Amino acid sequence: MSPKVTEAYKEEKRASILAGALHCFVDKGFQATTIDDIARHLHISKGSLYGYFSSKEEMYIQLAHARMDDMVATLDALYRETSSAKAMLRHMFERFRRQPLDELRRWLTFHLEFMTYASRRPELVASNRAYLDKALQLLNRILASGKQSGEFRPDLDESSAAYLFWAVRDGLAMSFLLDGDEAEYRRILDDMEAMVMKHLTV
Amino acid sequence: MSPKVTEAYKEEKRASILAGALHCFVDKGFQATTIDDIARHLHISKGSLYGYFSSKEEMYIQLAHARMDDMVATLDALYRETSSAKAMLRHMFERFRRQPLDELRRWLTFHLEFMTYASRRPELVASNRAYLDKALQLLNRILASGKQSGEFRPDLDESSAAYLFWAVRDGLAMSFLLDGDEAEYRRILDDMEAMVMKHLTV
Amino acid sequence: MSPKVTEAYKEEKRASILAGALHCFVDKGFQATTIDDIARHLHISKGSLYGYFSSKEEMYIQLAHARMDDMVATLDALYRETSSAKAMLRHMFERFRRQPLDELRRWLTFHLEFMTYASRRPELVASNRAYLDKALQLLNRILASGKQSGEFRPDLDESSAAYLFWAVRDGLAMSFLLDGDEAEYRRILDDMEAMVMKHLTV
Amino acid sequence: MSPKVTEAYKEEKRASILAGALHCFVDKGFQATTIDDIARHLHISKGSLYGYFSSKEEMYIQLAHARMDDMVATLDALYRETSSAKAMLRHMFERFRRQPLDELRRWLTFHLEFMTYASRRPELVASNRAYLDKALQLLNRILASGKQSGEFRPDLDESSAAYLFWAVRDGLAMSFLLDGDEAEYRRILDDMEAMVMKHLTV
DNA sequence: AATGAATGAGAGTTCATTCAT
DNA sequence: TATGAATGAACTCTCATTCAT
Numbered sequence: 001m002s003p004k005v006t007e008a009y010k011e012e013k014r015a016s017i018l019a020g021a022l023h024c025f026v027d028k029g030f031q032a033t034t035i036d037d038i039a040r041h042l043h044i045s046k047g048s049l050y051g052y053f054s055s056k057e058e059m060y061i062q063l064a065h066a067r068m069d070d071m072v073a074t075l076d077a078l079y080r081e082t083s084s085a086k087a088m089l090r091h092m093f094e095r096f097r098r099q100p101l102d103e104l105r106r107w108l109t110f111h112l113e114f115m116t117y118a119s120r121r122p123e124l125v126a127s128n129r130a131y132l133d134k135a136l137q138l139l140n141r142i143l144a145s146g147k148q149s150g151e152f153r154p155d156l157d158e159s160s161a162a163y164l165f166w167a168v169r170d171g172l173a174m175s176f177l178l179d180g181d182e183a184e185y186r187r188i189l190d191d192m193e194a195m196v197m198k199h200l201t202v
Numbered sequence: 203m204s205p206k207v208t209e210a211y212k213e214e215k216r217a218s219i220l221a222g223a224l225h226c227f228v229d230k231g232f233q234a235t236t237i238d239d240i241a242r243h244l245h246i247s248k249g250s251l252y253g254y255f256s257s258k259e260e261m262y263i264q265l266a267h268a269r270m271d272d273m274v275a276t277l278d279a280l281y282r283e284t285s286s287a288k289a290m291l292r293h294m295f296e297r298f299r300r301q302p303l304d305e306l307r308r309w310l311t312f313h314l315e316f317m318t319y320a321s322r323r324p325e326l327v328a329s330n331r332a333y334l335d336k337a338l339q340l341l342n343r344i345l346a347s348g349k350q351s352g353e354f355r356p357d358l359d360e361s362s363a364a365y366l367f368w369a370v371r372d373g374l375a376m377s378f379l380l381d382g383d384e385a386e387y388r389r390i391l392d393d394m395e396a397m398v399m400k401h402l403t404v
Numbered sequence: 405m406s407p408k409v410t411e412a413y414k415e416e417k418r419a420s421i422l423a424g425a426l427h428c429f430v431d432k433g434f435q436a437t438t439i440d441d442i443a444r445h446l447h448i449s450k451g452s453l454y455g456y457f458s459s460k461e462e463m464y465i466q467l468a469h470a471r472m473d474d475m476v477a478t479l480d481a482l483y484r485e486t487s488s489a490k491a492m493l494r495h496m497f498e499r500f501r502r503q504p505l506d507e508l509r510r511w512l513t514f515h516l517e518f519m520t521y522a523s524r525r526p527e528l529v530a531s532n533r534a535y536l537d538k539a540l541q542l543l544n545r546i547l548a549s550g551k552q553s554g555e556f557r558p559d560l561d562e563s564s565a566a567y568l569f570w571a572v573r574d575g576l577a578m579s580f581l582l583d584g585d586e587a588e589y590r591r592i593l594d595d596m597e598a599m600v601m602k603h604l605t606v
Numbered sequence: 607m608s609p610k611v612t613e614a615y616k617e618e619k620r621a622s623i624l625a626g627a628l629h630c631f632v633d634k635g636f637q638a639t640t641i642d643d644i645a646r647h648l649h650i651s652k653g654s655l656y657g658y659f660s661s662k663e664e665m666y667i668q669l670a671h672a673r674m675d676d677m678v679a680t681l682d683a684l685y686r687e688t689s690s691a692k693a694m695l696r697h698m699f700e701r702f703r704r705q706p707l708d709e710l711r712r713w714l715t716f717h718l719e720f721m722t723y724a725s726r727r728p729e730l731v732a733s734n735r736a737y738l739d740k741a742l743q744l745l746n747r748i749l750a751s752g753k754q755s756g757e758f759r760p761d762l763d764e765s766s767a768a769y770l771f772w773a774v775r776d777g778l779a780m781s782f783l784l785d786g787d788e789a790e791y792r793r794i795l796d797d798m799e800a801m802v803m804k805h806l807t808v
Numbered sequence: 809a810a811t812g813a814a815t816g817a818g819a820g821t822t823c824a825t826t827c828a829t
Numbered sequence: 830t831a832t833g834a835a836t837g838a839a840c841t842c843t844c845a846t847t848c849a850t
Contacts, residue, residue, distance in 0.1 A: 010809095029322060031233045035845060045811045047848085056845065109321050112376075116315045119307075119379045120231060129380050160393045163377065167390065171373025174314075175365065177321045178331050188369065191362045195401040202404060207829090207834070215834090237820060247836045252821070409813070409850090417813090433726060435637045439841060449815045454842065509725075516780075517722045523715050523783045524635060533784050564797045567781065571794065575777025578718075579769065581725045582735050592773065595766045603801040606808060641824060651832045653827085662824065811850085819843075826836080 014052050017042060018066065021059045026110045030060055030117060061124065064114050068131035075138050085146025086197070089165075093193045096172065101182050108173040136162045143200070152200045161200060168192060216254050219244060220268070223261045228312045232262055232319060263326065266316050270333040277340050287348025288399070291367075295395045298374065303384050310375040338364045345402070354402045363402060370394060418456050421446060422470070425463045430514045434464055434521060465528070468518050472535040479542050489550025490601070493569075497597045500576065505586050512577040540566045547604070556604045565604060572596060620658050623648060624672065627665045632716045636666055636723060667730065670720055674737035681744050691752025692803070695771075699799045702778065707788050714779040742768045749806070758806045767806060774798060 020042040024033040035056055039046045053059045082088040096104070118124035139162035146152040172192060176185065222244040226235040237258055241248045255261045277294075284290040298306070320326035341364035348354040374394060378387065424446040428437040439460055443450045457463045479496075486492040500508070522528035543566035550556040576596060580589065626648040630639040641662055645652045659665045688694040702710070724730035745768035752758040778798060782791065 029318070032322075034843085039812090046846085047811050048809075050846070051809065105321075109318055112314055113318045115376065115379055116231065116311055116318060119311050120234075125380055132380060157389075157393070160389050163386070163390045164393050164397065167373035167377040167394065168370060169373065170376035171369035171371065174317065174372035174376070175369040177317055178327055178334060180331070184365070187359075187362050188365045191359070191366050192369065195366065195397060198401060198404065199397040202400065207832095212834090236818085238818090248820090249822080249837065250835050253834065256821095258820070409811095414813090433722065436726075438839080440839095450841090451816065451843080452814050455813065458842095460841070513722055513725050516718055519780065519783055520635070520715055520719045520722060523711075524638075529784055533786070536784060561793075561797070564793050567790070567794045568797050568801065571777035571781040571798065572774060573777065574780035575773035575775065578721065578776035578780070579773040581721055582731055582738060588769070591763075591766050592769045595763070595770050596773065599770065599801060599805040602805060602808065606804065640822085645833090652825085653832050654830075656825070657830065811848100813847105813849095815845105815847075817844100820841095822840075823836105823838100826834105827832100828834095829832085 010052075017044070017049060017052055018059065018063055020044075022063050022110075025060065025063070025113075026106045029109070029113055031113075060114070060117070064118070064124075065127070067111075068128070072131060072134050072138070075135055079138055079142060084151060085142045085149065086151045088142055089196070089200075090193070092169075093189065097186070097189060101176070101185060105176050108176050111173060112177070132166070136166065139165060146200070153202060156200060164199075165196060168196060212254075219246075219251060219254050220261065220265055224265050224312075227262065227265070227315075228308045231311075231315055233315075262316070262319075266320070266326075267329070269313075270330070274333060274336050274340070277337055281340055281344060286353060287344045287351065288353045290344055291398070291402075292395070294371075295391065299388070299391055303378070303387065307378050310378055313375065314379070334368070338368065341367060348402070355404060358402060366401075367398060370398060414456075421448075421453060421456050422463065422467055426467050426514070429464065429467070429517075430510045433513075433517055434460075435517075464518070464521075468522070468528075469531070471515075472532070476535060476538050476542070479539055483542055483546060488555060489546050489553065490555045492546055493600070493604075494597070496573075497593065501590070501593055505580070505589060509580050512580055515577065516581070536570070540570065543569060550604070557606060560604060568603075569600060572600060616658075623650070623655060623658055624665065624669055626650075628669050628716075631666065631669070631719075632712045635715070635719055637719075666720070666723070670724065670730070671733070673717075674734070678737060678740045678744070681741055685744055685748055690757060691748045691755065692757045694748055695802070695806075696799070698775075699795065703792070703795060707782070707791060711782050714782050717779060718783070738772070742772065745771060752806070759808060762806060770805075771802060774802060 017038075021033075021038050024037045024041055027033075028037065033056075035046055035049060038059075039049055042049075049059075053062070078088055078091055082091060099107075115128075118128050136159070140158050143152060143156065143158035143161055147154060147156050147158060172189070175188065219240075223235075223240050226239050226243055229235075230239070235258075237248050237251060240258075240261075241251055244251075251261075255264070280290055280293055284293060317330075320330050338361070342360050345354060345358065345360035345363055349356060349358050349360060374391065377390065421442075425437075425442050428441050428445055431437075432441065437460075439450055439453060442460075442463075443453055446453075453463075457466070482492055482495055486495060519532070522532050540563070544562050547556060547560065547562035547565055551558060551560050551562060576593065579592065623644075627639075627644050630643050630647055633639075634643065639662075641652055641655060644665075645655055648655075655665075659668070684694055684697055688697060705713075721734075724734050742765070746764050749758060749762065749764035749767055753760060753762050753764060778795070781794065
């Protein structure tokens, strides 16, 4: 009888709030972002925020889940679309290269802040671990297929290599945190790619 | 005629406060640690803390500086003591391997939180950058000497490789954040070492 | 659909907070009054106070501005309503005479504390100076018109006399600070008026 | 048997502490001056300060007493040295004129701050009142002698005039609080003197 | 569902005062 | 007597959360 806001509307709003919160978290960091910041950014009331999320932390966590889902999905899509294992890894490096350095830096800072934060809450550690495992499995499969197709060396330990690949990616993130000139980053990105590729093939 | 306590006493106290603060920061994180936490942990008054450090941030920064100094000093000492470049790099990996995993994890969490925190304060970015540069210079020299001695490949870009080595080290730190079984870490550590060495030699 | 309370309500609350703050400042002095004092006096929360004013100093300053505005406005109104310059000056003395001594004393104490406080902050010195200048201009015009109408002596330096009038008014305030019997004040008030009038006419 | 610090030494030290405290109070105001400020200024320890004065307020109060004693003494000395009543009043104005404006301003600010402060403590109100009465008595005598000698008008109410003179002096202090150009002050000082003199004579 | 005024616990920091040496 | 490290109550201000409208 009442207009009854549709589920679709609610879902849309949820998403828009999450997007706004992400914008703020990326901009100022989780702890430094206040509920007021988010509400102001979204031109929405604080109370409304609490109608969709039970706490600031809740937003953060859901955001992280979304982010992880996204990452796995992207990886998965890439996996389906790309024929060769090598090409796929190259794609992943390519994505780093394409992003404006400043934007990338902010994102990575957010990512790192979340990892630190998550590492202190057992339930987040567990869920992050689950996501990581999913991503590693995918990488595993990619590397295995590359091994089978002869792109990678036959004695490659793909599970270890997958893990290592991930670590390298995060290391890259860390070095991006401190500002330096753009050319420097491009160079190290190339080198890192070369190193990983060599590790996989030779 | 005076409680004008010795410099040694003060220095000791300074150090003990710093140690207590570190304990708390490592345990709960910088932002989550309150001045009261530190005071309570040390069984001293809040006011006393401020007699030695002008702010909570100051403690954090001095701790970070000490840590960085230490890192550079360790690197430097290693450089002097070790004859071969390869041996030295191996030593660095060895140090990771030797630390109890749990302790390492807490330290690294602190390190990451600091990096995130620092990345938002220009003055800290600058000083961190300075430390990084010092470390990179040392690595540079090591790699160059290894190149000259024929341990590493002649076409190695040592400056880029130094940077890359650092990134790899930080990536390792990141993957340590999420708990997993110890054996897994040992394995990836070995692989990472192998990868880097191959990159330097072949 | 909204507690988006009316502007009128907010304005009223603002005013009530200001009134409460004034009460406390007058009672205990600015520095001695704590935010808790004001909140307690108003039966509202500390946080609420900060929703209306950004700091304790802000309340103080707005209070002082309001007071100064009031003073200038009163002077201005008096100027418009009163035909003769002499009559107007008499009115001003009359206002002093009418106020209950005890209330006046508390107000003046607040005024003096503010002047002392303001004299150490350049930005307040400037705004106070601006108010003073406005008041002096009005007095100037009054005195000039009295000169032209023949009420005051033709060689009167009205700008200097305006300033002097103000100084005398403040001096009166100071002598009110120390308690003494009421009759004494009445007498000196009369004398001061006589002195000023003589200065203006003879 | 022990060296036993002489009374003279102690008195000297007391005086030097008071002087140092005054310097700080004049410089920054009573509330804004910390015990550390005073100790630092005097190159003395905080504990030592408490050996001579039981509290910060105690210093302030003793300073005020000294100041009042001084004022009365100066007035008294002036009274003895100067033959004519008129000449004596002129002397008092002269003292204002001689002081560097900036120094004067700081002193007066201190004076006003003290008056405000004192007006809230009954015991200080009483003692200030006593000093004021002493000063007024002296002025009274001066004015009476001027009346007798024919310098002042025969119908002068000297007790009221004495009070008024004091109020004028304080009003001058207040107008000095806000900065303005020096010439302006000189002018108003002259005018104020003229006004008072006229009041006494005509 | 939406609003934003109100809340109040708790944060970092200051400083007059004490007291062991 | 002199010292200054230590204290801790009190301060101003913040902000996640609630709830009457």
